[in-house]
Amino acid sequence: MKHAIDIAAAVNAKESSASAELATSLAVIAEKNEAINAFLFVDTDGAKSFAATVDERIAKGEQLPLAGVPVAIKDNLCQTGVPTTCSSKILADWRPPYTATVVERLIAAGAIPVGKTNLDEFAMGSSTETSAFGPTKNPLDLSRVPGGSSGGSAAAVAAEMTPISLGSDTGGSIRQPAALCGLVGIKPTYGLVSRYGLIAFASSLDQVGPFAKTVTDAALVLEVIAGHDPMDSTSLPEPAPSLVAHVNDGVVGKRIALVKELYEGADEEVVASVKNAVAALEAAGATIIELSIPELRLGLSAYYLIAPAEASSNLARYDGVRFGLREEGDDVTEMYEATRTAGFGAEVKRRIMLGTYALSAGYFDAYYGQALKVRTQMIKAFAKAYEQADMLIGATTPTVAFEFGSKTSNPMAMYLSDVFTIPTNLAGDAAVSVPFGTGENNLPIGVQILGPGRSEATLLAAARVLEIADGRA
C-alpha cells in the first residue's frame, strides 16, 4: 500500500481519487479482516460518502493534507451514528450522537474513516485478548498478539488495510502495539491532542495518537489532529506544531541519554537493538550519555493505582440507564448489578475493584495518595534528566510479539509488557516508538525515544534517523 503522503499528493494532483484509494483499502479489508479481526465494524457506506465529498472538494480546487487517505479509528473514539463499543458488551449497540474532535479533524483534512478497530476492553490490556469480540491477530505472525490495547489499529496498518490509523495511549497502548507490529507510533504530550470524544479510561493519562508505517506519515497525522480544542479543558492553548517540515532535521548536536531503567530486563535481542540504535544516532551526530533514573522503577506500581482509580470513576456511568446494555432486576440496585455483571469482562471488573479499593476511605492515603506522590517524583526525575539530555532512549517493550494465551492467566505478566512505556504517561511527556532491527522469528523490535512536553518534532527527527539507518526509508 502507498504511504499516506503519496496518496494525498496523488489525489491532490488528480492522478488518483479518494474513491479509488478507498476501493483499494476496502478490498484489502475484505480479503484479510476475517483472519486478522482488526476491524469490528467497516463503515462501507459512510466511507464512500466521505470519499465522494473529498473528490468534490478536490474538483473545486481545494488541496487537503490527507486527501483521500483511508484511516482506521480505534473503537473508543466516537463517530456520529457509527457503532462505538470500546470492545465491551456493555456498549455493544451504542451509536454516539457526536464525533470526536480528532475524527472531525481527519475528515476536514480529507482523510476517509473506513471503520472502527478492535481493542482490549475499555483499552485495558496489552494484547487485545480482553476484547469482548475476540482477539486481533498480528499480521506478521497469526499465532501472536498484535499488542494492545490499540491492537486493531496497529494490525490494520501492518496488514496494509489502511496506511494510517488512530489509537489511544494511557500506559503504552500506541507504542507497544506499534513495536509489536513493526510500525511508528506516537504518544503525544498530554494536552497536545484533544480527548473530546475519546471514551475515558484514565483521563489524566489518556492521549490519542497515530500509527503509520513511516515517520513522515505519523508526523503528518499528528499535525492534523493536534492543536487546541475548546471542547477539552485539558487541551493546550496553542496551535498544532509543525512536524513534517522537521522530520529531516537530524540529530546533529543533540544530547541523547541511554537510560538503564528503560531497557534492563528486556530480552537480549531487544537490548542489542537499543544499543545499535544508540550507535546509529551517534554516527548521525548525536552526543550520547548514559543515565540511571531509579524513580522509573516505581512507574508500574503507581500506574496500577492511578489508572484503575480513575477508571473506577469513569466507568461508573455504565449503569444500564444512559448507555448500551441493560439487564433487568427487581429494583434499581439489582438492575445496576445485573447490567454491570453481564456487561463488563474480567479485566475491567478487576480494575474497577482495584480502583474503588484504592480510593476508599481508610486506604486512600496508603494507596492512591502514595501513588500521586510517586507520580510527582517521576515528573521531577524526568525534568532533571531533560536538563542533561534533549532525549532519552530505551526499549518500547521487553520482548517481541508474544503468543496468544501466554500471559492471560497472569495479569502481572501482562502488565509488565508496558514497564518501559508507562513512566512517560505519568509524566505527561512525549514519546515515539520506531521499528529498529528484528528479533526471534524475524519479528520487529521497537526502540523508544522520549522527550519533554512538546518535543515531538525533535523526537520524530531522531526516529527518522533510525528509520533510515534501519533501511526502512
Ligand code: GLN
Ligand atoms: N496495558 C496498559 C493497561 O492495561 C496500558 C493500556 C493503555 O495504554 N490503554 O492499562
